[in-house]
Amino acid sequence: MIYIFTAACYEASAWIAHFQLKKDVGQTRFQTFYSENAKLCLTVTGAGMISAAAAVSSICTANGAGKGDFLIHAGICAAVGAGRGAAGELFYCHKITELTTGRQFYPDVLYRHGFCEAELVTGAKPWDTSETARAPVFLEEEKPFFLFDTEAAAVYQAGSYFFAPHQMAFFKIVSDCRETAAVTPEQGKRLTGLHMEDLADYVKMLDKAGRKEGQGEPVPEVLLKQLCRDLYCSAAMEASLRQHIRYCILAGIDYEGRILKMYRENGLPCRNKREGKRCFEELKRRLL
Amino acid sequence: MKSLREDCYNSFFSHIYVEQAVKNHPRTKQALARFQDARVIEIGHYKDVFCRRGQDFLQQHRSQKLILAGKPGTLLYPGAAVCPSFGNDHFYYTSCVMNCIYNCEYCYLKGMYPSANIVWFVNLEDFFSETDRMLKQHPMYLCISYDTDLLAMEAVTGYVREWMRFADSREQLKLEIRTKCADRSFFEQTEPVCGVVFAFTMSPQRVIEAYEHGTPSLAQRIDCAAEAVRRGFSVRLCFDPMIYVPDWEAEYDRMLEQIFRKLPAGRLSDVSVGTFRVPQDYLKNMRRQEPDSAVVQFPYQNCGGVYQYPADLAGRMEGYLTKRLAEEIPEDKLFLWKQEG
Ligand code: SF4
Numbered sequence: 001m002i003y004i005f006t007a008a009c010y011e012a013s014a015w016i017a018h019f020q021l022k023k024d025v026g027q028t029r030f031q032t033f034y035s036e037n038a039k040l041c042l043t044v045t046g047a048g049m050i051s052a053a054a055a056v057s058s059i060c061t062a063n064g065a066g067k068g069d070f071l072i073h074a075g076i077c078a079a080v081g082a083g084r085g086a087a088g089e090l091f092y093c094h095k096i097t098e099l100t101t102g103r104q105f106y107p108d109v110l111y112r113h114g115f116c117e118a119e120l121v122t123g124a125k126p127w128d129t130s131e132t133a134r135a136p137v138f139l140e141e142e143k144p145f146f147l148f149d150t151e152a153a154a155v156y157q158a159g160s161y162f163f164a165p166h167q168m169a170f171f172k173i174v175s176d177c178r179e180t181a182a183v184t185p186e187q188g189k190r191l192t193g194l195h196m197e198d199l200a201d202y203v204k205m206l207d208k209a210g211r212k213e214g215q216g217e218p219v220p221e222v223l224l225k226q227l228c229r230d231l232y233c234s235a236a237m238e239a240s241l242r243q244h245i246r247y248c249i250l251a252g253i254d255y256e257g258r259i260l261k262m263y264r265e266n267g268l269p270c271r272n273k274r275e276g277k278r279c280f281e282e283l284k285r286r287l288l
Numbered sequence: 289m290k291s292l293r294e295d296c297y298n299s300f301f302s303h304i305y306v307e308q309a310v311k312n313h314p315r316t317k318q319a320l321a322r323f324q325d326a327r328v329i330e331i332g333h334y335k336d337v338f339c340r341r342g343q344d345f346l347q348q349h350r351s352q353k354l355i356l357a358g359k360p361g362t363l364l365y366p367g368a369a370v371c372p373s374f375g376n377d378h379f380y381y382t383s384c385v386m387n388c389i390y391n392c393e394y395c396y397l398k399g400m401y402p403s404a405n406i407v408w409f410v411n412l413e414d415f416f417s418e419t420d421r422m423l424k425q426h427p428m429y430l431c432i433s434y435d436t437d438l439l440a441m442e443a444v445t446g447y448v449r450e451w452m453r454f455a456d457s458r459e460q461l462k463l464e465i466r467t468k469c470a471d472r473s474f475f476e477q478t479e480p481v482c483g484v485v486f487a488f489t490m491s492p493q494r495v496i497e498a499y500e501h502g503t504p505s506l507a508q509r510i511d512c513a514a515e516a517v518r519r520g521f522s523v524r525l526c527f528d529p530m531i532y533v534p535d536w537e538a539e540y541d542r543m544l545e546q547i548f549r550k551l552p553a554g555r556l557s558d559v560s561v562g563t564f565r566v567p568q569d570y571l572k573n574m575r576r577q578e579p580d581s582a583v584v585q586f587p588y589q590n591c592g593g594v595y596q597y598p599a600d601l602a603g604r605m606e607g608y609l610t611k612r613l614a615e616e617i618p619e620d621k622l623f624l625w626k627q628e629g
Contacts, residue, residue, distance in 0.1 A: 094303065095329055106305075106329070106337050110351040112298050117327055164344040209296050216579025243587040250582035251534075284587070288601070 002203055002210075003065060004042040004072045005056060007151050010188035011075045012044050014196045030055045039207060049124065049154035056158035065162040068210045070169065073155045074199065076183050076191060077120065077172035078127040081145035084118070085174045090195045091147055093120040093170040098153035100124055105156040108166035111209060113202055119146045120172060122153035126182065147172050169206075171199065217249045227259065230269035231283070232276030241280070244287045258286050298351040300389075305331045305355045305405075315410035315445075316356045322444065323354070331355075338386075338403045345577045348404035349391050354444075359384075359409040363418045367431065370567065370594060372528070372560050372625045376429030376462065380422070383435040384409045384447055390437055390468060391501040393581045394529065397435060399570025406436075408445055416454050419461065427460035439467040439486075442474060452481045459483070466526065470504035470512035480521040485557050487524040488513045490547060492539035495531045499583050506543060514550045522557045527613075528625060529564035530605050531583060532597060537608060544612055553616040561613065562625030563605050564588075565596040 006012040009031065015021065019040050021033035031044040041063065045055035056071070065071070079085030092115040096105040099121055109117070127148040152170050159168050173191045175183045183191070219242050228238045248255035262268060262283050270276040304326045310316050311330065320328060331337055334357035367379035386407040387397055398404075409415075422428055432438060432451055442448050448465055455463050459482075466487040493506045504512070517523050525547070533539055564583075566574070568590055578584045588595035596602055610624055 094327065095331075104332065104336055106331070106340065108343070108348060109298060109303055109327075109353075110347060111296050119329075160341055164342045164347070165340050166344055166347050205296055240587060243585065247582060247585045247587055250580060250585050288587075288598075 001039050001041055001063065001065065002070045002072060002206055003056075003059060003063070004040065004074060005045050005052065005059075005151075005155055006042070006073075007045055007047045007052065007075050007149075008185075008188060009044050010183075010185035011192055012042055013189050014192040015040075015042050015074070015199075018196045018200055029058060032059065038203075040203070045151065045155075048150055049122065052151035053154040053158040056155055057161065060159070060162040069163065070167045070206045070210060071155070071159045071163050072169050072171065072203070072206075073152055073159075074171040074192070075149060075151065075173070076175045076188055078148040079145070079174040079178050080121075080127060080148055081143065084116075084145045085147065085178065087174050087176045087178050088191055088194055089116065089174045090198070091116050091118040091120075091172050091174070093118060093147065093152065093172055095119040096152050096156055096170065097121045097146075098157075103153070105153060105160075106165065107156065107168045107170060108164070110166045111169075111202075111205060114198065115171070118172075119143065120152050120170060121146050121148050123148060123150060126150060147174070169202070171195075217246070219245050219249070223256070223259070227283075230263075230276075231280045232270055232273040233280065237277075237280055240284070244284055248287055253287065255287055259283070262286060300352055301326055301354045302351060303327045303329060303353045305329050305334070305337045305353060307331055307334055307355075307357045310356055310358045310410050313356075313358070313410045315408075315412075319354065319356055319408065319410075319444070326354070333357075334407055338401070338405060338407055340403070343403045345398050345401070345404045352387070352389065353405045355405055355407045356410055357407055358411045359414070363415050364422060364430070367429075370565055370625075371431070371434070372562065372623055373429065374464075374524075374558065374560070374623055378422075378426045379429045379431075381431040381434045382415055382419075384412055384415050384432065385436040385438060385441055385445060387435070388437050389440050390503045392468075392503065393499040393501070393578060394531065394564055394566075394574075394583045396566050396570045396574070398577050399566065399573040400435075406441075408441075412447065412450060419454070420458075423458060423460050427462070429462045429464070431464040431466065433464070433466045437467050437469055438465055439471065439474065440469040442469075442471065448474070449478060452478070452484050455484050456481045464524070468500065468503040468509065470508035472512050472515045475512070475516045475519050475521060480519065482522075485522040485524050486513075486516055487526050487560075488516075489526045489528070490543065491527075491531065492533070492536075492543040494533055494539050498533065499531060499581075506546060510547055510550050517551060517555050523555075524557050525551075525559045527609055528560050528562035530562065530609060531564055532586065532601065532605065536605060540609055541612070544609075544616075548616055556617065556621065558621040558623060559613055559617050560623040560625065561606055561609050563597050563602040565594050565625075568593050568595055571595045 016033050019035050019038050021035050021042055024032040024034050033042045043055050043059050045052045094109050094117045176187050245255055266279055270279055301323050334355050364380045364382045367373055367381055373379035439448050455461050463484045464487050468489050488509055513523050574584045589598050
């Protein structure tokens with residue numbers, strides 16, 4: 001599943017239209033839209049860090065987000081500094097700084113993309129050259145150019161409870177007013193729409209990548225439980241048998257045949273713990 | 289059809305993270321000049337990137353990034369109990385590069401480090417100073433290629449040659465450079481230095497194909513080791529870790545035959561043998577990272593905090609190989625790893 005988080009409805013509308021997402025009427029706290037086919041779930045968090053973190057943790061907990069899934073945060077931002085970041089330009093953020101704490105977060109940039117990259121700073125309130133620029137992070141470092149928003153650092157921190165750094169991607173589009181993120185809903189819709197094709201291609205690629213992530217072959221639980229009962233296994237013995245079977249599956253060893261043979265030749269189930277221990281040792285030998 | 293790698297992943301070192309403190313270091317400049325297309329991201333401390341929560345080692349390995357940093361504090365460490373000392377009293381190791389461009393499934397680095405990205409400590413002179421400080425107290429046997437394959441990184445770092453130059457004027461220092469790299473040109477273009485031993489890890493081709501991803505073939509390793517021997521370098525062969533595969537006797541037989549057809553046993557410095565073993569905490573992490581790897585999911589036995597093959601299997605494997613090697617190598621040159629205590 002790919003989880004998309006936007007702060008405002010107007011940032012979500014191009015995604016909703018492109019992927020034909022349906023509203024999840026069961027969701028009452030946050031507006032959520034989904035597509036079973038595309039395996040997408042889009043949530044509108046509301047503005048600011050608290051709302052963003054609350055939405056990410058709520059939706060990801062409810063859906064059991066984890067391995068093989070991805071988080072995308074997308075929205076409008078301000079661009080600060082000279083030379084780059086024309087209105088409407090889309091950036092992939094490879095470094096996010098939380099203004100209030102100075103903490104820095106680095107989403108992995110494993111997957112190929114054709115977007116420009118930049119640093120993003122997240123503040124508690126919208127960019128204001130007179131006030132925010134006095135914050136310590138900017139006094140310490142000279143940043144010739146950076147993007148500014150009010151959610152991404154919170155999304156990263158909440159997201160990192162569910163996702164590895166390579167499973168999170170942050171996209172920001174520079175607002176029309178450039179040095180403030182203030183946009184009208186119409187502008188927001190238009191700016192997001194400008195890049196929807198590229199973003200959709202990226203989503204497709206993530207979906208493909210997610211399907212390749214190894215989950216591990218499951219051990220056949222029914223067989224294992226039966227075997228453990230018949231061998232009077234303790235918890236430690238069960239863990240050991242589980243590991244043997246897992247190895248056999250991966251190494252292409254016919255463990256079922258070997259276990260059946262053991263049943264035949266040793267007259268399993270065992271009659272007591274002592275016999276169970278002896279058969280357990282023999283079975284382990286036979287499995288390797 | 290294109291593979292996922294071609295389609296999806298950024299290239300090796302597509303991004304370089306640079307600690308602010310070393311951004312003007314000559315080696316940093318050298319690295320950035322070499323990888324001109326890389327995006328450079330400034331960081332405060334290498335651990336801000338390297339030690340992030342929940343990183344996926346395997347995924348990151350598909351697009352490794354480079355982290356340029358300076359290492360403060362302790363730079364040399366006493367050799368670990370799971371590593372052989374080859375009869376040396378003052379056995380140390382150091383990590384001026386962390387992580388490896390190769391991708392051996394059984395590599396303990398996957399259990400030890402939280403990230404697959406490569407950290408290059410550019411302050412090599414500090415490593416030299418600490419080595420000199422220690423050499424004033426006693427001679428040293430120092431392994432410089434444990435937590436990486438330093439020779440495989442030579443084109444990027446040049447550290448093997450720098451260490452060799454350093455060792456050249458220090459009689460009390462013995463260096464071991466462990467490698468699976470098969471870069472013959474290094475040996476063609478470099479003069480041997482007394483006290484520097486190149487330890488080539490040898491594995492049956494079947495093990496290489498199954499578990500040592502991205503590494504040179506057995507034939508290439510043999511060729512390279514033979515070239516090193518021919519040019520007067522001190523060469524050690526490491527049959528360590530021995531990895532269990534079905535029909536392992538035949539696989540190891542074939543490997544030995546291939547090796548001694550090309551390598552004059554009498555000119556080897558020494559040989560080491562040891563079956564796979566790994567500290568328990570590392571294996572736990574490795575199993576989480578590699579749920580689909582047979583070599584990692586093997587039901588090893590925990591023996592005093594170290595996971596290893598069941599004693600009878602390990603004994604058979606080591607016994608078999610040492611017996612075969614003893615036909616070629618004098619006993620005093622054969623080292624078998626044994627757990628202490
Ligand atoms: S070559 Fe050595 S350090 Fe590199 S991955 Fe393989 S085992 Fe690990």
